[in-house]
Amino acid sequence: MEYSEKVMEHFMNPRNVGELEGANGVGTVGNAQCGDIMRVFLKIENGVVADASFKTFGCGAAVATSSMATELVKGKTIAEVMEITNKAVTDALDGLPAVKKHCSVLAEEAVRSALWDYSQKSGVAIDGLEEPKEHAPHAH
Amino acid sequence: MLYFDNAATTPMRPCALEAMLPFLSENFYNPSSVYGSARKVRAAIDDARGAVASAIGANPDEIFFTSGGTESNNHALKGLPAKHIITTAAEHHAVLYVCKHLEKLGCEVTYLPTDNEGTIRADDLAAAIRPDTSLVSIISANNEVGTISPIAKFSEITNQAGIPLHTDAVQMVGNVPLDVKKLGVQMLSLSAHKFGGPKGVGALYVKKGTPLFPLILGGAQERNRRAGTENVAGIIGMSAALSEAIAEIPTELPRITALRDELIKKILQIPHTCLNGARENRLPGNVNISFRFIEGESLLLHLDMQNCCASTGSACSSGALEPSHVLMALGLSHELANGALRFSLGAQNTSDDIENLMNILTPAVEKLRNLSPLYDDFLKTSEHRR
Numbered sequence: 001m002e003y004s005e006k007v008m009e010h011f012m013n014p015r016n017v018g019e020l021e022g023a024n025g026v027g028t029v030g031n032a033q034c035g036d037i038m039r040v041f042l043k044i045e046n047g048v049v050a051d052a053s054f055k056t057f058g059c060g061a062a063v064a065t066s067s068m069a070t071e072l073v074k075g076k077t078i079a080e081v082m083e084i085t086n087k088a089v090t091d092a093l094d095g096l097p098a099v100k101k102h103c104s105v106l107a108e109e110a111v112r113s114a115l116w117d118y119s120q121k122s123g124v125a126i127d128g129l130e131e132p133k134e135h136a137p138h139a140h
Numbered sequence: 141m142l143y144f145d146n147a148a149t150t151p152m153r154p155c156a157l158e159a160m161l162p163f164l165s166e167n168f169y170n171p172s173s174v175y176g177s178a179r180k181v182r183a184a185i186d187d188a189r190g191a192v193a194s195a196i197g198a199n200p201d202e203i204f205f206t207s208g209g210t211e212s213n214n215h216a217l218k219g220l221p222a223k224h225i226i227t228t229a230a231e232h233h234a235v236l237y238v239c240k241h242l243e244k245l246g247c248e249v250t251y252l253p254t255d256n257e258g259t260i261r262a263d264d265l266a267a268a269i270r271p272d273t274s275l276v277s278i279i280s281a282n283n284e285v286g287t288i289s290p291i292a293k294f295s296e297i298t299n300q301a302g303i304p305l306h307t308d309a310v311q312m313v314g315n316v317p318l319d320v321k322k323l324g325v326q327m328l329s330l331s332a333h334k335f336g337g338p339k340g341v342g343a344l345y346v347k348k349g350t351p352l353f354p355l356i357l358g359g360a361q362e363r364n365r366r367a368g369t370e371n372v373a374g375i376i377g378m379s380a381a382l383s384e385a386i387a388e389i390p391t392e393l394p395r396i397t398a399l400r401d402e403l404i405k406k407i408l409q410i411p412h413t414c415l416n417g418a419r420e421n422r423l424p425g426n427v428n429i430s431f432r433f434i435e436g437e438s439l440l441l442h443l444d445m446q447n448c449c450a451s452t453g454s455a456c457s458s459g460a461l462e463p464s465h466v467l468m469a470l471g472l473s474h475e476l477a478n479g480a481l482r483f484s485l486g487a488q489n490t491s492d493d494i495e496n497l498m499n500i501l502t503p504a505v506e507k508l509r510n511l512s513p514l515y516d517d518f519l520k521t522s523e524h525r526r
Contacts, residue, residue, distance in 0.1 A: 003441075011438070012445060017511055028513060032475040035435060035463075039513040055513040059437040063511060 004094040010064035015071050020053040027113025030106050036062040038110040044118050049073045061100035065107035068092050078126055142448040142493055146425055146486030147283055153336035159380035163373040171370055188379035192343055195386045197319035204344045204362045205375050209310040210234040212329035212344040216306040219352035223272040228252045228260050229469040231279050235308055256471050257418040258287035266297050273303050280309035284466040285417030286426025295324030304350055310334055311423055314385035326350045332378035335385040341374030396485050397424040403494050410505055425485035430476040433515035434508040442504035450483045
């Protein structure tokens with residue numbers, strides 16, 4: 001198993017780390033039993049992601065996918081964020097080892113979970129967004 | 141390069157390489173052939189057998205050369221039809237997975253639990269013995285957490301019951317003084333590359349009179365117990381490495397133990413860390429630490445980026461991170477098991493290495509904790525305020 005240079009670069013120098021002041025959407029997915037926990041913070045203004053950040057407990061791929069996912073959503077409209085899939089995150093990192101694919105899925109879920117939180121708090125309905133599922137151990 | 145993975149493998153001792161080279165070139169003859177040049181190779185194998193035997197207090201005819209620790213363990217466990225085997229929950233996979241396999245073939249297996257330091261209780265062993273128990277296999281020293289088992293105590297129980305006792309001593313031989321007669325075991329596995337020998341060679345000690353079928357059948361090598369033309373250079377290299385390792389134990393054991401204690405002390409100064417395994421009854425080179433709030437692989441990657449080699453018990457596979465079965469057997473939480481790193485010291489390590497490791501480790505832990513939502517949650521809980 002080998003990580004791409006881009007994964008290692010994002011792992012060693014993760015972007016958008018930390019709690020985001022003024023975040024109005026926060027989502028946490030995963031659990032320690034799976035080995036990965038991701039928390040994504042979004043600051044949404046006028047339907048656009050003005051800023052995003054994350055905190056992650058997990059392997060190199062978990063950190064890199066969180067970092068890349070927050071990069072990808074910044075400046076996007078909610079509708080555009082809804083189009084960002086785990087594949088987009090993986091592609092932007094020049095691929096992930098097959099056994100680490102679940103990390104990119106988790107990153108997508110973390111973003112959607114933060115959007116759900118925003119939608120619940122603000123009352124803004126988001127087309128196509130489903131309530132995040134509770135993560136059972138080893139569910140993904 | 142800072143190398144702290146000597147439990148995985150060790151750099152080969154120059155004396156081993158030197159001893160091997162003629163058997164990879166001019167002394168290429170098959171030791172089973174009858175002519176003089178081949179008989180010299182046979183004689184070299186006999187010498188090697190004698191050296192390996194004396195290193196563990198055995199007789200030469202009780203040593204059988206194998207392809208390594210895994211084969212030795214497989215042979216010991218599969219060498220006789222078994223109805224009931226007793227082993228432990230914290231064995232190496234080369235014992236554990238053989239037992240799982242034997243279960244599929246109809247054998248019953250009892251997996252003894254460990255206490256939170258990785259030690260098996262003699263009472264548990266005694267209680268697990270049944271009339272149809274055919275073998276007991278207990279690791280001498282755990283490869284992940286370094287806890288040393290009281291094998292001599294266990295053999296009192298098994299010998300009284302007349303049941304053969306096998307021990308996987310791969311992490312012990314060459315690092316700690318060991319005598320098969322004092323241990324009282326019937327079989328013992330060892331591996332050359334754990335004490336500065338080459339990879340792909342090991343041995344199984346089988347006490348005289350212990351019934352055991354061959355695992356690999358064919359020619360009459362190893363007195364009909366292990367067929368196949370001998371790995372001559374490997375056997376010679378193993379014997380040279382083991383002889384040197386045994387000679388160095390009086391100075392290396394205290395030196396490496398002191399390094400280990402220094403490393404444990406320094407790492408435990410990092411907040412929210414804990415030592416896994418026994419504090420005293422522990423392999424001289426083993427340090428296994430859980431770093432709370434962070435995941436092992438990410439810490440390992442940070443060390444790797446700075447040319448520092450260690451290992452994690454957890455192997456992230458098949459989508460979900462499987463924590464080490466040994467750490468789970470010790471009763472660790474998933475979080476602590478996933479946050480464990482093993483540093484294993486060896487002949488080449490010095491006090492400077494430890495200083496250099498700490499200069500890399502401390503900031504890496506801090507950086508990863510700053511990333512961790514678990515650490516965030518912790519800082520906000522009452523546990524921290526207290």
